[in-house]
Amino acid sequence: MDFIIDTTGSDNTENKTKNTLISRLLEDYEESLPSHKPPTTNKKKEVCLQTFFDEMGWSGTAPKTKPDILSDLxxxxxxxxxxxxxxxxxxxxxxxxxxxxxxxSEKRLKKQRKKESELTKGKKWYGLPATEMTDEVKRDLEILQMRSVLDPKRFYKKNDSKVLPKYFQIGKVLDSPLDYYNARLTKKERKKTLVDELLADAEFTKYNKRKYKEIIQEKQKTHYKAWRQAKRLKKKK
Structure with missing residues (x-):
């Protein structure tokens, strides 16, 4: 395959004239456009402002973040x-x-304050609450009042009042981490209430039965004495 290269060019002058016309038109259009010169800055003014900002301790740049107008709200x-x-x-x-x-009204407010004050014992008692009185709790409190009868070898001070307390709290005794596992109670041995613990205690049941028999015998003796005395009075008549 043969390649032919034209080194002399064509003698046609029409293309040259066209190119020159286009270039002239472009030059005329550029001259007709308004000249855009870069804005001249006053360097002296900028230097004065910069020194003023430095003396006042300002950065001279506005904060990028917009101030939050709703921050106060x-x-x-x-x-x-x-x-x-x-x-x-x-x-x-x-x-x-x-x-x-x-x-x-003031009257209603007093009632509300009274109700709120009755819920606790007060600040002097560190807000001791008025616990709900259920049947189980009532039995436990009655047993605590009769604690002097439970163990004959232990002496307790006499109760201040015979009425059950209104303000009290029930806690749970935790095992010491220093004790070994054998010294701790198992889940079966642990009871929910004091009544269940006393019923599960063999020594207490034995002592309770003995005391019960003694009380019945004393009652029988008193009944017999009263019957004999009544019989004597009848004979005298």
Missing amino acids: KTPSNEVQEALKKSVLTEDFEKKHEVPPLEV
Whole structure:
């Protein structure tokens, strides 16, 4: 395959004239456009401003982040928080059956304070609560009042009152981590109430039976004595 290269060019002058016309038109168009010169800056003014910023301790650049206008509204003041405490619209407002009154009378406020004060013993007793009195709790408290009868070898001080206490708390005795496993009670040996513990105690049941027999015998003797005395009175008549 043969390649032919034209080194002399064509003699046609029409293309040359066209190119020259286009270049002239472009030059005329560029001259007609308005000249855009870069804005000249006053260097002396910039230097003065920079020295002023340095003396005042300013950075001279505006903060990029926009100031949060709602920041004051997001964090309410103390006055607003105190006003919201008295508000009727609380978190559990939807659960209420009726809308509570905005203004409460002094008499009703006294009743509410009295109810709240009755829930605990007071600050002097570190807020000792009024525990709910169930049957199991009542039996345990009665046993504690009769603790002097439970063990004959131990002496207890006499109770201050015969009425069951209103304010009390029930705790749980934890095993010491220093004790070995054999010294601790198993789950079966642990009971929920004092009554269950006493019924499971063999020595207490033995002592209780003996005391019960003694009481019955004394009653029988008193009945017999009363019967004999009544019989004597009848004979005298």
